[in-house]
Amino acid sequence: MKDGLNFVMGVNLVVWFGIAFYLFILDRKIKKLEDSTYNKR
């Protein structure tokens, strides 16, 4: 039971870090677009 629990916890952590990484990358891309948009104005 404990091994199963550790496996599920591991999967959850991998999924969470994947989501967080994606959000960080998205944040940076939006920031670059915002900077170039506001510079044009």
Place this chain on the structure above:
Amino acid sequence: MIVRALLTTWMAVIIIAAFLYAEAAQGFPGETSRILFFHVPQAWIATLAFLISMIASVLYLAKRNVKADYIAQSAAELGFLFCVLATVTGSIFAKATWGSFWNWDPRQTSIVILLMIYGAYFALRSAVPDTERKRVFAAAYSILAFAAVPFLVFVVPRITSSLHPENTMNPASPGMDPKTLKVFLGSLFAYTGLFVWMLRLKIRILTLEGWRVRDLFR
């Protein structure tokens, strides 16, 4: 950046605590109660998101501020997403506890109706070509749609008999284990932070799209 890094770390801590620190609740088969550290915050955040969408819609109709429309749309989308997540995690719990993923339990049925109501919101936004009219119709619909939320989320499951557990994972219940309560509240905080992060990103994307469209017509 630091706040987002802290949120990332906090959520990871909560995931570990949910499996290694908190005790499995009594009255549930095996370790199935642990899913409620994720399922309940998802449902709460969906309700919060729909509430924010409704408030932003009221502000849009009152002041015709475009940013209010961006907030309403973004919040509705995230509310829909968290509602889907709550439905999925609830179904996993149902399979483990009641033997099948779907039982047409009042809570399960009411959340599906909620998904359909907000699915119609997005269909409405897509169907109206004129931007100004689309915003007005969507705002009016969002206000009316939220009228169903308290009824479907809080009233229907309580006036009908349901398999859905009520008191065991209720933080207000005096019987809740202190470790469970800490992890539960920590999870609620982490999910709220995640929602705010995603909401801000979505609003910034819509704002950029708005600038781009305006620049095309200059």
